[in-house]
Amino acid sequence: MRLFILIALTAKVAALFDWERRILSCTQEVCFLYVNEEPPHLANCTRSDERVSCDMECDGAERDSVISKNPTIHRKCTRFYTYNMERIRGTERWALWRSSFCAKSNITFTVHCAFPVHFH
Ligand SMILES: *[C@@H]1O[C@H](CO)[C@@H](O)[C@H](O)[C@H]1NC(C)=O
């Protein structure tokens, strides 16, 4: 019973978001960003110490989905340790950061940003 309510609730919440896909494809030097079905463009990435943070152009999104990566098994890229999504402090924007050896790897991440749907 409790599980059923949880599923019903989850389905309801999911319906309140508009999910948009972002693909960030990186080498050590540069990252390209694919926004939905548009052709890729250079991602806006900033470096600080060992970190490279790239704007995912998900301004105003409330949350992100599970991140998938390619290659799937990539020893140098481990979520929370050498990469993750985060809000850019003090803004409505989201960035994907990579650090350490992951920042030096060729890797592609796919995420979905959840934009709240407003009903009128
Ligand atoms: C790129 O990102 C930096 C840091 O988040 C930001 O200050 C700058 O305005 C961005 N540039 C563009 C063109 O979006």
Ligand SMILES: *[C@@H]1O[C@H](CO)[C@@H](O)[C@H](O)[C@H]1NC(C)=O
């Ligand atoms: C990463 O990609 C670049 C550009 O495609 C390529 O020149 C380089 O050899 C690749 N590095 C590795 C470690 O696969």
